[in-house]
Amino acid sequence: MTAVPDTSIAPAAADRDPRRPRRPRLRNGYGRPVLELVMVALTVVYLFPLYILVVTSFKRPVDVAGNPVAPPPDLYLGNYETAWFGADLGRAMVNSVVITSLSILGAVVIGAMAAYAIVRGSRRWSTPTLMLFLLGLMIPAQLGMVPLYMLMRDLGLLQTYWSVIIVNTGALMPMTVFLYAGFLRTQSPAYEEAARIDGATWWQTFWRVVFPLLRPVTGTVVIINAINVWNDFLTPLLYLSGSSSRTLPVAVFSFRGEYASEWGIIFAGLVIAALPVLIVYFFLQRHIIQGFGGGLKG
Amino acid sequence: MTAVLSRGRSDAPVRSVPGRPAPRRRPTVAPTWFLLPALVVYALVVLYPSLAGSVLAFTDRSGFDPGEWVGLANFEKLLRDDAARAALTNTVAVAVVITVVQTTLGLLLALALNSAIRARNLMRTLFFAPMMLSPIIVGLLWQYIYTPGGPLDSTLEGLGLGFLTRSWLGSDGALWAIVASIIWHHVGIVMAIYLAGLQSIPPELTEAAQVDGAGAVRRFWYVTRPLLGQSTTIVIALTLTASFKLFDQMFVMTGGGPGVSTQTLSLVMYQQAFVYGEYGYGTAIALVLTMIVAAVVFVQLSITRRGEHQV
Amino acid sequence: MSHRTLIRLAAVATAATLAASLAACASGDAAAGDDPGSLGGTLTLATSSEAGISPLLPDFESDTGVEVETTFAEAGALGEQLTIQLNAGTAPDLFRSAPGRAAPSAVLNLVDAGKLLDLSGQPWAEHVPSAFAPLQEADGKLYAYPTFGQAILAFYNVAAFDKAGVEPPTTWSELIDVLDALKAAGVTPLSFGFADNYVTQFPTYALASSLVNGLEPDFYDELASGETSFAESDGWRETFEKLFSLIDDGYTNADPLGTPGDPAMQAVGTGEAAIVIMPSGAAPTLVGFVPDGWDGLGVFALPATDDPSETFIPFSPDYLVVNADAKNRDAALAFLEHISDPDRASELAEAQGAIPALKNATPIDNPVNESIRSYLQEEHTSPFQNHIWPGGQLAAAMMAGIQQVIQGEKDVDGLLADMDAAYAEITG
Structure with missing residues (x-):
């Protein structure tokens, strides 16, 4: 189903599209001040945990032991200093960026192609193939952890970025194919058919005509997968042991001791680790939420 | 998801839109080799290792001992294992509660933020933001928030609600305290899916109902709600698969305690395989978990799909 | 800028270079030991905390020409990783292990599986307290180096x-x-x-x-x-x-x-x-x-x-053990000997808030150590x-x-x- 005829327009633009006046419809009128008040209150409550996270990261251990809700007495940056230099977070961030972007690049390219073959390909195979991919959403990662590690060893990929990138790309396939296939179903094949009639090869048709049409859902695929890869702890720990290539979560959690944790330092590390994703999110938020719908509905 | 799964059915929920052909006919067939790269990587990383791992469920492999074939002994042990049974009950309860509460809250948020209130874009962003944090971060943060006399308690006392303070992680209620933190973490994605669904409803429909004199509640129930059927299907399928596999939050916040009151199947599986080195038994639990999730999700899909068709 | 840093930059720049350079990293470090009289090569080390260990590395690296590649992770996650690596034959040369049989990767479980090197003849062995014997010995052989208590x-x-x-x-x-x-x-x-x-x-x-x-x-x-x-x-x-x-x-x-x-x-x-x-x-x-x-x-x-x-x-002690299949066994043994020096053993323990485990370690004067000295004696x-x-x-x-x-x-x-x-x- 769809009620959005012009999906080729980037969602950010669609929101401002003059052909689709949204304001009048939204002016339902009654109860608005009350609703606004309720929502503001709810937002404040909802932000409370994030407030605690940030405030604690600026506290000395002695202040952490004091009033938990109070703001820090001064802008103490020691935790950030310790986390950044002590855990070499700068280098870890570069590693995380490289691994995350290459993993997602891989997932987007091969996932979109697979979804296209499923939706527009041979009817007989499409449903079983899609089911096979969906099964991946239900399998706990631990089930195949040991055999997968042995496989990477036999391929000689341990302690290389490639092992993590391949593992991530494979693990992202179910969600990626699911999102792309769902979106493709809602798209008319008219453009591709026109391209085919004009003599374009399948390869050209896909990359020049179909893939650009997938832009809204690609935003969704990228952000959902980025969250998962960026935050993953065990895969990089296992495949990249050796501090020169550790990722952000691995570096941050090296501050968790066996018997005690340095809250201030860990929280500072967590804020640093979350910031890049949050910044990307804040700039793309409209795109992301819209893309979500584009990708998930249908 | 529904539309994808119901391909080829003549009653597929496709509402025709003027100027756009319904995608029923397929005059050209995309080449199958497009599937290959994804299938190869997926088979290599997920299918083959999971199958190879599943074989362990029928052995008594432990530690560095390769173990021997024991048939179904691990599954029989599972039936007798009180801790595993308690974990199964918790897992199911958590999945049901999270699915119901998170879906309802996410829908309410989406409805509120789809109206013309001020700062709705900012609010949408803020409600989605926790999704960006890793489950381990969220677990650590909430463990700290729930500390007796900690952030939550002192805030409640500051608001004169001191009578509400309680042992958040130290009682049988600990499971629900953890569930609350998970809903805080994930409700944003439900909101986002419903927002997208709401924005695809043609405004003429609700306006027509308004002209006919239908109140907000009736408009929601008779016009909006049925059109959100597919969003609901997706939300529930995603929430169910995620909540059956919950691990990090329990692992970080309580480790399954107090006693066994926050044990889940994922946690029991992890402890058996990696803390005790009982790979055979741990794998058997993982296999059972996979089958439960697959069964529940496919039943859910067929039920909600039927619901959508009544529209 | 070192050779390795350059490699890393190149790796970020292009994916193709990445593959080649990492392959080089994995195999190319043997050249580091050209200096006659030194051990050279790479020593892989995995333990639960860098406190105390990291400051001891530069001296060791300059004395021996060995380059140490470290992994630090919280004990639980580390044990999980080590168990898989030991099964796959890819474990580091030297790694942290828990006493007795507390976890799958604890000392005695690894001894049973034949994964650890016998350390009985090492120069520091005579300074290991006999009270630790049940946690680290099998058939009268010593299998672990107690880093601190x-x-x-x-x-x-x-x-x-x-x-x-x-x-x-x-x-x-x-x-x-x-x-x-x-x-x-x-x-x-x-x-x-x-x-x-x-x-x-x-x-x-x-x-x-x-x-x-x-x-x-x-x-x-x-x-x-x-x-x-x-x-x-x-x-x-x-x-x-x-x-x-x-x-x-x-x-x-x-x-x-x-x-x-x-x-x-x-x-x-x-x-x-x-x-x-x-x-x-x-x-x-x-x-x-x-x-x-x-x-x-x-x-x-x-x-x-x-x-x-x-x-x-x-x-109880915390242990470092040597992989029976260590790629650089000599470097691993040399590292243990290096940190068994009485002053270094004491430095390591102090940084961990711990008690030196070797009997000949320099005593630490802090409240924790003073409070338990008589019990140890x-x-x-x-x-x-x-x-x-x-x-x-x-x-x-x-x-x-x-x-x-x-x-x-x-x-x-x-x-x-x-x-x-x-x-x-x-x-x-």
Whole structure:
């Protein structure tokens, strides 16, 4: 189903599209001040945990032991200093960026192609193939952890970025194919058919005509997968042991001791680790939420 | 998801839109080799290792001992294992509660933020933001928030609600305290899916109902709600698969305690395989978990799909 | 800019270079050992914390020409990773291992699987305390290097003790008097952070060290031969009865099960509570919570009987072990020899908030070390109980059982029965 005829327009633009006046419809009128008040209150409550996270990261251990809700007495940056230099977070961030972007690049390219073959390909195979991919959403990662590690060893990929990138790309396939296939179903094949009639090869048709049409859902695929890869702890720990290539979560959690944790330092590390994703999110938020719908509905 | 799964059915929920052909006919067939790269990587990383791992469920492999074939002994042990049974009950309860509460809250948020209130874009962003944090971060943060006399308690006392303070992680209620933190973490994605669904409803429909004199509640129930059927299907399928596999939050916040009151199947599986080195038994639990999730999700899909068709 | 840094930059720039350069990294380091007389090559090392280890690396690297590649991760995650790597034959040359059989990757389990190198002939072997033997030896051979020792001790807020006008107790009766006085002074006497289930072990082991290992020295031999059980042991029963009496009689924070370990330590830091029972490794974190640092914090051994000479303290080592299939065995052995130097062994322990494990290590003058020196000299120590136990299930059963007793869902008999059942399951 769809009620959005012009999906080729980037969602950010669609929101401002003059052909689709949204304001009048939204002016339902009654109860608005009350609703606004309720929502503001709810937002404040909802932000409370994030407030605690940030405030604690600026506290000395002695202040952490004091009033938990109070703001820090001064802008103490020691935790950030310790986390950044002590855990070499700068280098870890570069590693995380490289691994995350290459993993997602891989997932987007091969996932979109697979979804296209499923939706527009041979009817007989499409449903079983899609089911096979969906099964991946239900399998706990631990089930195949040991055999997968042995496989990477036999391929000689341990302690290389490639092992993590391949593992991530494979693990992202179910969600990626699911999102792309769902979106493709809602798209008319008219453009591709026109391209085919004009003599374009399948390869050209896909990359020049179909893939650009997938832009809204690609935003969704990228952000959902980025969250998962960026935050993953065990895969990089296992495949990249050796501090020169550790990722952000691995570096941050090296501050968790066996018997005690340095809250201030860990929280500072967590804020640093979350910031890049949050910044990307804040700039793309409209795109992301819209893309979500584009990708998930249908 | 529904539309994808119901391909080829003549009653597929496709509402025709003027100027756009319904995608029923397929005059050209995309080449199958497009599937290959994804299938190869997926088979290599997920299918083959999971199958190879599943074989362990029928052995008594432990530690560095390769173990021997024991048939179904691990599954029989599972039936007798009180801790595993308690974990199964918790897992199911958590999945049901999270699915119901998170879906309802996410829908309410989406409805509120789809109206013309001020700062709705900012609010949408803020409600989605926790999704960006890793489950381990969220677990650590909430463990700290729930500390007796900690952030939550002192805030409640500051608001004169001191009578509400309680042992958040130290009682049988600990499971629900953890569930609350998970809903805080994930409700944003439900909101986002419903927002997208709401924005695809043609405004003429609700306006027509308004002209006919239908109140907000009736408009929601008779016009909006049925059109959100597919969003609901997706939300529930995603929430169910995620909540059956919950691990990090329990692992970080309580480790399954107090006693066994926050044990889940994922946690029991992890402890058996990696803390005790009982790979055979741990794998058997993982296999059972996979089958439960697959069964529940496919039943859910067929039920909600039927619901959508009544529209 | 070093060769390796350049490689790393190139790796970021293009994916193609990445593949080639990482392949080079994996194999190309052997060239580093050209300097005659030095060992050279790469030594891979994985342990749970960089505190203490990292400062010792530069000297070693410049002395030997060996380049050390380190992995640091929290003990649980590290053990998980090492187990998989050992199965796959890709484990580091030198790595951290838990004593006894506490985890799948603990020393004795690895010895059984033939994964560890015999270290009996090493120059430092004669300085390893004999009390550690059951945790690291098999067939009379030594398989582990004790990096430092952890003791479970009672840490107290000095200001809170001054306020109540009390001194550290040396007997159980004195302890109760102290707790009463603290309570009367408006201070929470004991801070238990049992929401983190592993914390339940610390006061339990502190009591059991005196009541079981001290008073029933043959308990574990008899348990192994089937002559006794946890349920039949007076020492274990008394351990749990005393532990729960502290909670039932109102000497602890109101909600031990709802309080995680770190906030429990913070409460002692602020003086809101007086005493917390933790391993010495938690001391550096704990001190951070006390406004006056070490001046505001005291340490004593937790008494469990009314005879001060019967007090034992839990004292267990942390280990580094050498992979039997180490790629750079010589470097691994040289590294252990390097850090076994009396001053270095002491530096490492101090950075960990721990006690030097080797007998010849330079003594450290800080409250933790001073408080336990006499116990070490009299050999009034025992390993942490879970390090003697045959598998992780037993500790898990005990931790869950303790929480259930506090919740009122079980009694001490039920807890002891659970432990016997877990023991039978592991050994049977």
